[in-house]
Structures are given as structure tokens and as C-alpha cells.
Amino acid sequence: MVLSSVLGFPRIGAQRELKKTTEAYWAGKVDIAELERVGKDLRAQNWAKQQAAGVDIIPSNDFSYYDHILDLSLSLNIVAERYSKYNLSTIDTTFAMGRGLQREGVDVPANEMVKWFDSNYHYVRPTFSHSTAFKLNNTKAVDEYLEAKAQGIETRPVLIGPVSLLFLGKADKDSQDLEPISLLEKLLPIYADYLAKIAAAGAASVQIDEPILVLDLPENVQAAFKTAYEFLANYQATLPKITIASYFGDARPNLAAIKGLPVAGFHYDFVRVPEQLEEVAAALTPEQTLSVGIVDGRNVWKADFAKALKIVEAAKAKIGADRVVVATSSSLLHTPVTLENEIKLNPEIKDWLSFATQKLDEVVIIAKAATHGVESVAAEFAANAASIAARASSSITNDPAVRQRVESITADQIKRKSAFATRLEEQKKNLNLPSFPTTTIGSFPQTKEIRINRNKFTKGEITAAEYEKFIEQEIAEVVKFQEEVGLDVLVHGEPERNDMVQYFGERLKGFVFTQNGWVQSYGSRYVRPPIIVGDVSRPAPMTVKESKFAQSLTSKPMKGMLTGPVTCLRWSFPRNDISPKQQAQQLALALRDEVNDLEAAGIYVIQVDEPAIREGLPLRAGAERDDYVKYAVESFRLSTSGVEDKTQIHSHFCYSDLDPAHIKALDADVVSIEFSKKDDNKYIEEFSNYPNHIGLGVFDIHSPRVPSQEELEAKIQSIVGVYPKENLWVNPDCGLKTRKWDETKKQLTNMVNAAKIYREKYSS
Ligand code: MET
Numbered sequence: 037m038v039l040s041s042v043l044g045f046p047r048i049g050a051q052r053e054l055k056k057t058t059e060a061y062w063a064g065k066v067d068i069a070e071l072e073r074v075g076k077d078l079r080a081q082n083w084a085k086q087q088a089a090g091v092d093i094i095p096s097n098d099f100s101y102y103d104h105i106l107d108l109s110l111s112l113n114i115v116a117e118r119y120s121k122y123n124l125s126t127i128d129t130t131f132a133m134g135r136g137l138q139r140e141g142v143d144v145p146a147n148e149m150v151k152w153f154d155s156n157y158h159y160v161r162p163t164f165s166h167s168t169a170f171k172l173n174n175t176k177a178v179d180e181y182l183e184a185k186a187q188g189i190e191t192r193p194v195l196i197g198p199v200s201l202l203f204l205g206k207a208d209k210d211s212q213d214l215e216p217i218s219l220l221e222k223l224l225p226i227y228a229d230y231l232a233k234i235a236a237a238g239a240a241s242v243q244i245d246e247p248i249l250v251l252d253l254p255e256n257v258q259a260a261f262k263t264a265y266e267f268l269a270n271y272q273a274t275l276p277k278i279t280i281a282s283y284f285g286d287a288r289p290n291l292a293a294i295k296g297l298p299v300a301g302f303h304y305d306f307v308r309v310p311e312q313l314e315e316v317a318a319a320l321t322p323e324q325t326l327s328v329g330i331v332d333g334r335n336v337w338k339a340d341f342a343k344a345l346k347i348v349e350a351a352k353a354k355i356g357a358d359r360v361v362v363a364t365s366s367s368l369l370h371t372p373v374t375l376e377n378e379i380k381l382n383p384e385i386k387d388w389l390s391f392a393t394q395k396l397d398e399v400v401i402i403a404k405a406a407t408h409g410v411e412s413v414a415a416e417f418a419a420n421a422a423s424i425a426a427r428a429s430s431s432i433t434n435d436p437a438v439r440q441r442v443e444s445i446t447a448d449q450i451k452r453k454s455a456f457a458t459r460l461e462e463q464k465k466n467l468n469l470p471s472f473p474t475t476t477i478g479s480f481p482q483t484k485e486i487r488i489n490r491n492k493f494t495k496g497e498i499t500a501a502e503y504e505k506f507i508e509q510e511i512a513e514v515v516k517f518q519e520e521v522g523l524d525v526l527v528h529g530e531p532e533r534n535d536m537v538q539y540f541g542e543r544l545k546g547f548v549f550t551q552n553g554w555v556q557s558y559g560s561r562y563v564r565p566p567i568i569v570g571d572v573s574r575p576a577p578m579t580v581k582e583s584k585f586a587q588s589l590t591s592k593p594m595k596g597m598l599t600g601p602v603t604c605l606r607w608s609f610p611r612n613d614i615s616p617k618q619q620a621q622q623l624a625l626a627l628r629d630e631v632n633d634l635e636a637a638g639i640y641v642i643q644v645d646e647p648a649i650r651e652g653l654p655l656r657a658g659a660e661r662d663d664y665v666k667y668a669v670e671s672f673r674l675s676t677s678g679v680e681d682k683t684q685i686h687s688h689f690c691y692s693d694l695d696p697a698h699i700k701a702l703d704a705d706v707v708s709i710e711f712s713k714k715d716d717n718k719y720i721e722e723f724s725n726y727p728n729h730i731g732l733g734v735f736d737i738h739s740p741r742v743p744s745q746e747e748l749e750a751k752i753q754s755i756v757g758v759y760p761k762e763n764l765w766v767n768p769d770c771g772l773k774t775r776k777w778d779e780t781k782k783q784l785t786n787m788v789n790a791a792k793i794y795r796e797k798y799s800s
């Protein structure tokens with residue numbers, strides 16, 4: 037019998053219940069009991085849903101109020117003294133580590149937050165130091181297992197594995213010489229103890245995620261798998277059966293490191309890399325099971341049942357039905373909760389889609405077909421085949437004019453007219469900026485008022501003219517504020533944008549939108565990625581009106597603000613019927629028209645944000661990665677190279693460890709990079725010979741905390757020591773949309789004043 041399995045389910049709730057309560061808790065509007073009640077409710081619903089769908093292996097401990105990696109850090113006491121010294125409750129420590137905390141007697145910044153592999157989820161990076169003393173602080177996984185059991189549902193707890201936990205963490209400030217993986221032997225007994233408690237509670241098996249198996253790993257990390265899992269196998273107490281889960285890529289290069297480990301089975305992602313079946317199956321011992329991840333945990337398209345079944349059948353043929361499990365490729369955390377409430381979607385397109393809830397059925401149906409034959413689910417298979425065929429032949433997906441334009445892209449289109457040095461001279465004349473110019477990354481606080489008005493407009497309660505007037509007022513306020521505080525390159529504040537990708541998607545042909553398709557990005561920040569269904573083009577200008585209006589209010593340069601082609605692609609659900617490269621090129625051409633239109637309208641500083649460029653980088657070195665870098669860079673250049681030398685192109689990056697070579701290749705005149713939480717010296721040096729101009733973020737915009745002017749001066753000082761000062765800009769890490777106005781005012785005032793100190797210091 038082939039069992040069905042789910043690696044994790046979205047925890048946010050179909051109506052974003054988790055966000056609403058967490059934010060209410062932060063605002064002091066609900067107490068911890070209410071927060072926990074909502075959490076419990078969500079878990080109960082998710083388990084019940086999976087049970088009702090007939091899923092055999094249902095996960096628990098996939099729930100989190102903020103981030104599941106952070107939760108494990110707390111459970112294992114990976115909590116720096118700067119947090120633990122306040123003796124906050126577990127949940128408040130979690131939030132302090134996730135988002136920083138500043139209130140009476142407490143002032144502590146957040147831990148670094150980084151991309152979860154190549155997804156748009158972010159985890160809070162564990163920080164290890166010589167003084168890290170692992171111990172079991174709580175038994176979250178046990179508690180949630182028992183909670184499900186009390187509901188009559190047997191679950192398989194999920195934990196991040198010890199090797200990945202260490203490897204994905206970093207050395208804390210006070211212990212920069214520490215290599216976290218060296219702590220493995222200290223961590224293992226605590227980890228084993230945790231597993232023993234899970235077994236004692238009655239759990240027969242656990243899913244241990246070791247997602248780093250799809251990365252290029254140093255030898256000592258490869259060797260750590262053997263150390264870890266042999267230790268666990270030999271532990272004095274009984275532990276649950278372990279399935280090691282890998283996802284998002286190719287595990288083959290690390291197969292030697294896990295082959296023969298004393299565990300019950302392995303899970304691999306066959307949506308991403310179906311070719312790995314042969315080798316990973318051959319590496320199993322005769323008792324080990326193979327969990328075949330075949331229903332896409334990362335995208336919204338219906339699984340192709342026939343294609344999926346073929347892979348499952350191939351696995352069966354190799355190792356026998358009883359050792360095969362049909363599973364989601366990864367946790368479903370990365371997909372929206374359900375398609376049921378999408379009443380506005382074009383029914384033709386809706387029929388091509390499958391969200392987390394629908395994917396439960398897919399896993400169950402494919403497992404059934406693998407167990408009892410396709411006849412047992414004949415109707416489901418027939419309907420699926422019809423839907424797959426309908427999409428392949430639909431006119432929605434193909435626009436010959438767009439295809440033609442992509443075909444005719446020339447080398448000249450991906451090159452600015454002159455080299456940077458020449459452009460710089462033109463820009464100096466055109467823009468007349470001081471040294472250490474200050475700017476922001478684009479968005480200003482998205483206030484309740486903005487959201488209310490946008491909602492009213494969407495619902496038709498106010499007219500387009502009324503809404504436009506409201507937006508103009510907002511822009512005017514933001515411009516006025518920036519002039520008062522003394523910023524040099526202004527922005528219009530992006531009040532008209534619900535989201536930096538959605539806004540563009542709504543104005544481009546080829547995208548569709550959901551009403552409730554939210555996916556967690558980090559903490560209580562969720563995004564509703566647009567879905568690219570067809571060839572992309574720009575019917576009309578998208579941002580010119582707002583930027584032009586903003587420029588009319590000030591004599592300072594107004595920065596136009598666009599989301600780059602790769603980011604539009606990465607933060608949407610992409611098509612799986614044409615290549616990502618083709619989609620990026622289509623987007624780049626549409627954006628090129630917009631950039632040129634902005635310039636024609638008198639906007640001479642234009643920022644094209646590419647925060648997602650890093651996350652798209654294939655996880656391993658090799659041809660696929662080289663190819664990505666090439667088309668990602670070319671798409672950016674295609675969108676920005678149509679302008680004159682005097683027009684200054686900015687780009688912006690946040691969240692992740694970037695490769696300076698890739699950023700350099702974009703040839704933007706100015707780049708801004710998230711930086712404030714990177715206190716390690718190596719980051720300061722990383723971009724120090726960057727040839728064009730650069731602004732390293734001086735404060736964390738994810739935190740309500742207001743750094744003092746002195747703190748910001750110290751930040752600038754640390755940069756000035758290493759970088760040519762005439763190349764430097766001063767800016768925050770990223771946009772301010774999630775901040776409150778009072779925080780923003782204080783933060784920017786301190787930032788501008790700190791920059792002025794340096795401007796004076798070096799003027800002569
Ligand atoms: C995630 S990058 C965000 C850039 C955008 N221009 C903003 O300021 O919001």
C-alpha cells in the first residue's frame with residue numbers, strides 16, 4: 037500500500053487569522069490567552085482538514101506564531117543573552133528575537149532574518165556563541181503532538197534537523213571565530229532528549245528536515261550527517277522512526293553523506309528534480325522508505341496526475357509499493373490556503389490551479405492510484421487530464437506579438453549609452469547632489485487610512501477621482517515631510533501600491549490575482565503573489581502619473597520607483613509551461629517602456645528594485661546557476677538601458693547575502709543594500725571595491741526600534757573606514773511601509789542628521 041503524506045500545512049488561516057491576532061497581541065489589544073486560543077484553533081482546523089481529505093501522514097509542529105526555525109531555537113535554548121536577560125515569556129522572547137523589542141526597560145534589536153533557500157519565506161537566523169548552552173527550554177513538538185492526539189488525530193511531528201539548524205545559523209557577534217557546526221556534539225544529546233520525549237508521548241515517527249542536503253556542502257558538514265544520525269540511532273532511550281526530508285533541489289551530490297544512515301526513510305523533491313529518482317532509490321537500504329515529493333509545495337498549478345503517477349510507479353518498481361509514500365514536494369507553507377474562496381477568478385483559469393487544501397486531495401488521489409490502480413480514481417484522473425490539456429491549448433497563454441518582441445532583443449538594448457564614469461559626470465550636472473546623499477528606498481508607512489481608502493475604492497464606495505485625490509494628498513505629505521527632514525533624493529512614498537509586485541501585475545497583461553491567496557513571507561507579513569498565466573505586456577504607463585505629480589511638488593530630484601523583472605517573476609507564482617528566462621524577458625520589455633516613459637516625463641532618478649534577484653539563484657553552483665545569472669542580469673539591463681546618461685538608475689537589494697559580482701554586472705549607477713543587521717566585518721568589506729555608487733542600509737526597517745543619531749553615526753563610520761567616501765549614499769535598509777509614522781520620523785531625522793555630520797566632516 038502506498039501511503040499519502042503532507043510535509044507541512046500553511047499556518048496562517050484561510051482568512052489570515054494568525055496575522056490578525058498576532059498583530060493585535062503586539063498592539064496590546066488581545067492577551068496571550070486569546071493568541072493561544074487562535075493558534076490552537078488553526079492547528080485543530082488544519083489537522084481536521086487533512087484527516088478529512090484522507091491524508092495518511094499528517095504533520096504536527098509545523099505551526100508557528102512567527103517562524104518555525106526560531107521556535108526550535110527557543111526550544112533548544114539558542115537564545116543570546118541580550119534576549120534572555122529580560123526573562124520574558126517564551127512567546128515574547130520569540131517576538132523579541134523575530135522583530136526586536138523596544139519598550140520600558142527593554143531595548144533589543146531583532147536577529148537577522150534571511151531567505152529560506154530560494155523561496156520567499158524568511159527565517160530568523162539562529163546565532164551561536166561560545167556561551168550557547170543547549171538545553172530543552174520547552175517541548176513544543178510534544179505539546180502539539182498531544183494536542184492533535186486529543187483531537188483523535190495521529191500526527192508526525194516535524195523538526196528541523198540538527199545539521200541544517202547549525203549550518204543555517206551563524207556565529208554571534210561575540211564569537212566570530214566560531215563555526216556553528218562545531219557545536220554538533222554539544223547539541224545532539226539535547227536533540228535526542230527532545231526526540232525521546234516525542235516518542236514517549238506516543239509518536240511513532242518524526243519528519244526531520246535537512247533541507248541543506250540540496251546545497252553545496254563543505255566536507256565537515258557532509259560528515260556531520262553521519263555523526264548526527266548515528267548518535268541518534270545509538271541513543272540510550274527509544275526515539276521515533278526518522279524520515280529525513282530534503283526539498284527544493286537535487287540531493288544527489290550529498291547522497292554519499294546520507295547513504296546507509298540508520299534512519300527509517302528519506303523524502304526527496306521530485307517536482308524540482310525528477311531525475312534524481314534512480315540514484316536516491318538505489319542508495320536506500322532494503323528497509324528504508326522513499327517519500328516521493330510529487331505534488332508541488334511551491335507553486336499553484338494542478339499536479340499532472342499521469343506524469344506524477346509515472347514517477348511513483350517507477351519508485352514502486354524499484355523498491356516495492358510498501359516502501360513508497362506519495363507526498364507534497366515540500367511543506368505547503370509556500371502555497372495559499374485554499375482555492376474555495378476565490379470567487380472572482382476566471383473559471384477557465386481557476387480550473388488549472390490547486391492551492392494547499394486542494395493539494396491534499398491530489399496527494400491522496402495519486403496514492404490511491406498507486407495502490408489500487410488508476411481505475412479506482414478514474415473520474416479524478418479523467419478530469420485532471422482534461423484540465424491539463426485545456427491549459428496547454430488555451431489562447432490565454434500565448435501572445436504572438438510578445439513572443440516576437442522577445443525574439444528580436446538586441447545586444448544594444450542591454451547596454452547603457454556610456455560607461456559609468458561618463459554617466460556620473462552627466463548626473464552630477466543634472467542632479468546636483470551633496471556628498472553622502474540621503475534617500476529612502478521608496479515606500480512610506482502604509483497607514484490604516486491608506487488601506488481604508490484603497491478598500492473603499494476597490495469596493496466602489498469612492499470614485500476614482502476621489503481616490504486619486506486622496507493619493508495625491510498622501511504624496512504631498514510625504515514630499516513635504518522629506519523636504520522638512522532634509523532628504524536629498526525624494527520618493528513619492530508608494531501610497532497607491534498595495535504591494536510592490538501586485539501593483540505592477542495588475543497593470544500588466546498576463547497576470548491574474550486571488551482575493552485570499554496569502555502566503556507567509558515572514559512573521560506577520562504575508563504576500564498575495566500574482567499568478568502569471570500568459571505572455572506579459574504593458575498596455576499603458578503604470579507609475580508615470582504619480583511620479584510626475586510628486587516631482588511637480590519639489591525642486592529636489594524625485595526618484596521613480598519600479599519593481600524589476602526578476603523580482604516581479606520571483607514574487608509571483610510563475611508559469612510552469614514556459615521558461616523563467618522567457619518570463620523575465622517579457623517583463624523586462626514591459627518595464628523598459630515604463631522606465632523610458634518616466635524619463636520622458638522628467639524623472640531623472642529611477643530605481644528598479646531587484647530584492648529577489650538573489651533568491652532566484654539556483655542553490656548549487658553549475659550551468660543552471662550561470663544561466664540564471666546571465667538572464668537575470670540581462671533582464672535588469674534590458675529594462676534600464678534605454679535612458680540617457682544623465683538619468684540615474686538605482687537598484688535595491690535586501691534580505692540576503694548577495695554576490696558583489698552579480699550586482700556589479702547590473703551596472704546600476706547607485707545600489708542600496710540591506711545592511712544594518714550585518715555586524716560582521718566581512719560584510720562591510722564585501723562590496724568595498726564596488727565601482728559604482730552604493731548605499732548600505734543604516735537602520736533596520738523591520739523593527740519599530742529607533743536607533744539614536746550616535747548609533748547611526750557609528751554605522752556610517754564603520755562603512756566610511758572601508759569604502760571610498762565619495763561613493764557613499766546614506767539610506768535605510770529597505771522601504772518603510774511596515775513602520776508607523778512616528779517611528780519613521782524619528783528614524784529618518786536621526787539618519788539625515790548623522791549623514792550631515794559626515795558631510796561636514798569631509799567637506800573641503
Ligand atoms: C522589498 S524591497 C522594497 C522596495 C520598495 N521600493 C519599498 O520601498 O517598499
Ligand SMILES: [Zn+2]
Nearest residue numbers: 647690770771
Ligand atoms: Zn527592500
